[in-house]
Amino acid sequence: MNAQQFQHQILCYSDKLYRMARSVLKDESLSRDAYQELMTRLWEKRGQLEMIENRQAFVLASMRNLCIDWLRKQQPNGEIPANATYPAPGPHQLAEEADTVNTIGRMIDVLPEMQRAIVRMKDVEEMEVKEIAEIMSITENAVTVNLSRARKKLREMILTHQQQEKLLYEHHRQHTG
Amino acid sequence: MNTIDNILDNYFEGTTLPEEESRLKEYFRGNAVLPRHEIYKPLFAAFDKEKQIAAPVFEIPAEKNRKKPFPIRKSWIAAASIAAVTLLLVTLVPFKNKTGTPSGDYTVFIHGKAITNPKKARQYADKMFMQADEIIRTSYEPVVEANAIQTEMDPGRIFDDLSREINHMQSINQ
Amino acid sequence: MKRILSILFLATAFVAGASAQQLEKLFDKYMEDERFNYVYQKKASTYDRLSDMGGNVDIMMFDRSKASLGRQMLTLNSADKSLQESFTREVDNALKADKYEQVSIVRNGKNRVESYEKVTPKSTAKVSFIKNPGNIVVTLNLYAPKK
Numbered sequence: 326m327n328a329q330q331f332q333h334q335i336l337c338y339s340d341k342l343y344r345m346a347r348s349v350l351k352d353e354s355l356s357r358d359a360y361q362e363l364m365t366r367l368w369e370k371r372g373q374l375e376m377i378e379n380r381q382a383f384v385l386a387s388m389r390n391l392c393i394d395w396l397r398k399q400q401p402n403g404e405i406p407a408n409a410t411y412p413a414p415g416p417h418q419l420a421e422e423a424d425t426v427n428t429i430g431r432m433i434d435v436l437p438e439m440q441r442a443i444v445r446m447k448d449v450e451e452m453e454v455k456e457i458a459e460i461m462s463i464t465e466n467a468v469t470v471n472l473s474r475a476r477k478k479l480r481e482m483i484l485t486h487q488q489q490e491k492l493l494y495e496h497h498r499q500h501t502g
Numbered sequence: 503m504n505t506i507d508n509i510l511d512n513y514f515e516g517t518t519l520p521e522e523e524s525r526l527k528e529y530f531r532g533n534a535v536l537p538r539h540e541i542y543k544p545l546f547a548a549f550d551k552e553k554q555i556a557a558p559v560f561e562i563p564a565e566k567n568r569k570k571p572f573p574i575r576k577s578w579i580a581a582a583s584i585a586a587v588t589l590l591l592v593t594l595v596p597f598k599n600k601t602g603t604p605s606g607d608y609t610v611f612i613h614g615k616a617i618t619n620p621k622k623a624r625q626y627a628d629k630m631f632m633q634a635d636e637i638i639r640t641s642y643e644p645v646v647e648a649n650a651i652q653t654e655m656d657p658g659r660i661f662d663d664l665s666r667e668i669n670h671m672q673s674i675n676q
Numbered sequence: 677m678k679r680i681l682s683i684l685f686l687a688t689a690f691v692a693g694a695s696a697q698q699l700e701k702l703f704d705k706y707m708e709d710e711r712f713n714y715v716y717q718k719k720a721s722t723y724d725r726l727s728d729m730g731g732n733v734d735i736m737m738f739d740r741s742k743a744s745l746g747r748q749m750l751t752l753n754s755a756d757k758s759l760q761e762s763f764t765r766e767v768d769n770a771l772k773a774d775k776y777e778q779v780s781i782v783r784n785g786k787n788r789v790e791s792y793e794k795v796t797p798k799s800t801a802k803v804s805f806i807k808n809p810g811n812i813v814v815t816l817n818l819y820a821p822k823k
Contacts, residue, residue, distance in 0.1 A: 328562045336560065343557030357558050364560040429548035448549045453520070473516030479545060480514060487541060607718040614710030627715040630749060634815050638789050638804055 326371040335367055335374065338381055341450055342388045348445050349392035351434050359395065363388050379459065386460045389442060432482045433475075440475035447472055506539065698770035699803065699816060703748055711759065716748040745799055745818035752812040760812055767805060767814050776803060797821055 326334070342363065346356035367374065367384065377383045433441055442461065446452045454472075458465045509526050512518045518526070529535065530546040608627045610617040617623045707714035752763055776792035792803040799818050806813040 331562060339557035339560065340555065344552065344555050347555065360557055361560065365563070368562060427548075429544050430552065433548070445552065448523075449552045451520070451523075469516040471516075473514065476514045476516065480542075483541060483545065609707075609714070609716040609718075611708050611712075611714040613713060614708050616708075627717050630713075630715050630751070631717070631747065631815070634749060634804065634806065634813050637806055637808075637813070638791070 326375055331368060331371055334380065335371070335384065336364075338384050339364075341381070342384060344445070344449065345385055345388045345442070346392055348434075348441055349389055349396070349438060355395075359388070359392050363391055379456070382456055382459045385446075386462070389460065393438070428486065429479070429483075432479055432486075435482070436475050436478060440471050440478070443468055443471045444475040444479070506536075510539070510542070698773040699767070699776070699814075702766055702770050702814075703750055703816065706750055706752075706763075711752065711754060711756075713751040713753070714749070716746070718746050745820055747815065747817040749813060749815040753810065755810060760809070763812060764807060771803065771805070776801070795821075 339360075343356060343360045346359040346363075347353070350356050350359060363384075367387075374380065374383075433444065436444070439461065443457055446457045446460070447454070454465050454468050458468045461468065463471075506526070506529055509518060509522045512522065513526060527546055527549070530539075530543050531550070535543055608620065608623040610623040610626055612626075617626060703714070703716075706712045707716075752760065754760060771792055774794065776794045779791045779793050781791075782789045786809050788807040790805040790807065792805065794801045794803075799821055802817045802819070804813075804815045804817075806815075
């Protein structure tokens with residue numbers, strides 16, 4: 326595989342790979358490093374990549390695994406760090422977060438890593454359940470279950486957020502009458 | 503019946519078909535979103551927005567470039583030093599980082615002596631594991647075969663054989 | 677080096693409390709002992725395995741459900757019967773203390789292969805214990821927890 330082939334056959338997945346790193350690591354600069362690291366290794370092994378049937382699945386799984394491995398190493402007990410619960414936004418935050426789209430991004434980041442990866446692969450990358458199952462090494466049923474959980478959790482967070490906004494609005498209205 | 507409400511219900515159950523999800527997204531991108539659905543508009547807008555995130559540029563190396571895994575960054579140095587201290591104290595939970603030899607992924611001691619050549623370490627370790635697997639596999643077979651393998655499993659001899667092989671290959675490549 | 681290791685053990689035992697790590701302590705105890713041979717393979721990740729491909733062409737190896745977290749092996753090749761016996765006893769005791777479950781025993785005359793398993797939320801550990809006269813091998817394989 327020469328440089329041009331690499332460009333066409335592997336670099337075409339760049340954006341998805343980078344977004345996968347961002348999803349797992351939740352950190353921009355770490356993701357950039359992870360991305361460079363993976364691409365370097367893929368370039369080094371480019372000869373063997375030709376033998377892989379489903380390259381998209383393979384490179385995405387590799388990226389995810391690389392990031393998860395790194396996260397595990399950062400923890401003394403080898404666990405992936407637990408996610409914080411989504412804090413109900415205070416008035417200050419609500420006032421600042423005019424960009425509700427960013428809020429959604431934060432909500433997704435609060436989900437457990439598996440749900441996060443699955444909902445992004447389905448809703449952002451628009452991949453098929455079958456392929457997601459392959460990448461995550463889980464059954465298609467497990468994908469569906471986790472997808473449902475993720476989406477319902479997001480709905481719950483969105484509703485909570487909206488309620489907080491309403492309360493704040495009411496409070497503000499009463500006190501500025 | 504696939505009204506938006508139906509599709510939305512299925513969406514949260516995770517059972518929507520790809521075509522239905524496309525339709526849902528188109529609906530939320532448009533201007534005809536019903537008031538009761540407004541609340542979901544940012545959700546789908548966020549998906550669209552995330553899809554626009556692009557990767558940094560990767561320069562295909564001109565020649566061999568041995569990069570260290572995950573170049574050291576300030577935040578990592580702090581994390582690494584904390585981890586190192588923690589490692590000293592909590593070494594065995596659940597599988598410690600052996601620092602016996604600098605061979606990276608493999609640590610090999612033959613009669614107390616560390617094998618520092620990474621390639622030799624790796625080949626030796628792989629062979630040892632394979633031999634052990636072979637013993638286990640053939641333990642189900644007649645005694646004769648098991649004995650034959652047992653005598654082959656002489657670590658010193660395996661290592662010497664491998665060393666000779668590797669040295670031979672290296673001298674050819676030079 | 678041995679002294680440092682023993683201090684580490686003490687520190688670990690102190691900090692980790694009553695941890696179920698007797699078997700792993702055995703590995704540490706003998707790994708640099710000149711009567712033994714020791715190999716340890718860190719967790720191999722997908723791309724590392726790619727470099728091992730060479731002739732084998734089984735590349736779809738990102739199977740996380742069976743992901744190996746590393747393995748180590750301690751080998752005693754010695755004619756010294758009392759050493760063989762005492763080591764075997766140490767391993768047996770460690771397996772018991774760590775609460776490994778015996779999965780199978782295969783006996784062939786004087787040769788014997790036992791396998792053990794321990795499943796915890798953090799990992800699945802598989803041990804094979806080869807008790808052949810003159811050749812005693814203990815292998816500990818760690819796998820990612822079953823989903």
